[in-house]
């Protein structure tokens with residue numbers, strides 16, 4: 535009997551979790567390795583005192599039948615709800631975006647707090663090396679943001695050919711800083727709790743997590759633009775947070791802030807994207823997927839929740855085809 539193929543997935547964000555779920559359903563032995571203490575990646579939520587704030591993805595929209603089907607199920611299970619909008623409604627997760635991914639990943643084997651530092655070719659398979667563990671697989675899928683994936687490959691004794699370098703070099707990501715501010719009193723931001731127009735220079739959007747019904751306390755997530763975040767990247771946390779607070783006061787007028795925190799995303803959004811839903815390294819059974827790998831049908835041109843989901847599903851299908859072709863040879 536053919537031995538079950540082992541697939542290691544580096545990164546427990548949406549792309550990794552959707553790929554894992556699909557491959558498990560196809561009968562593969564799948565493990566997700568995640569460096570953080572929880573799955574979710576940029577679907578990120580922080581508890582602050584009695585409140586809750588999303589500080590990565592704010593909402594998601596749906597253009598594909600595949601995500602629409604998932605959304606119907608999640609609505610039925612009460613995991614998400616429609617926030618607002620008619621043509622392309624904006625959906626949010628009722629207990630914060632991170633909890634949605636945790637719910638989806640419930641039955642997937644995941645190793646948390648494990649950062650893969652190297653991938654080693656152990657023909658015909660591969661090994662992942664972290665400070666604590668060595669794991670052996672027939673194929674590896676990397677779903678870290680492309681610059682992090684490329685750094686991992688360069689730190690590994692793998693053979694990268696010129697086309698691998700050319701493709702991976704071309705995609706850069708921009709940072710996003712998010713200030714999290716707990717207010718003393720409720721303060722409405724527009725009708726739904728989202729302000730993304732007419733903002734002071736450097737500010738991208740303000741989200742009120744209480745109006746989003748994610749938080750029981752008034753918690754604002756203040757998203758700064760990529761250019762602003764880049765310019766402030768090395769200026770120190772306290773100074774940066776004070777500056778965001780001043781800009782917030784300028785925008786909203788005086789508000790009483792009782793606590794504040796900063797989240798610095800080094801790799802928030804891709805500046806350029808691939809118009810292919812995944813890549814494979816030329817010389818190794820190593821695949822790459824994630825939000826920067828867009829389906830050719832995706833005309834949005836942007837990294838987003840849906841692009842991560844679709845990339846995860848497409849790469850899982852590609853891995854399945856790969857192994858089926860090998861067994862038919």
Ligand SMILES: Cc1cc2nc3c(=O)[nH]c(=O)nc-3n(C[C@H](O)[C@H](O)[C@H](O)COP(=O)(O)OP(=O)(O)OC[C@H]3O[C@@H](n4cnc5c(N)ncnc54)[C@H](O)[C@@H]3O)c2cc1C
Pocket residue numbers: 544545546547548549550567568569570573574575576577589590591592593594595648649650651677678679682686710712757799801802803823824825826837838839840842
């Ligand atoms: C501030 C911000 C706001 C956003 N707003 C929206 C929005 O409103 N709507 C929308 O649709 N999208 C939004 N997005 C984009 C959306 O969150 C992403 O497109 C999507 O979540 C990416 O999923 P992913 O699986 O491709 O990557 P990620 O979520 O980044 O997952 C990659 C995972 O790999 C892990 N990892 C990396 N390296 C290693 C390693 N060496 N070993 C082990 N694990 C590793 C990381 O910890 C991470 O969990 C936003 C993103 C940010 C940052």
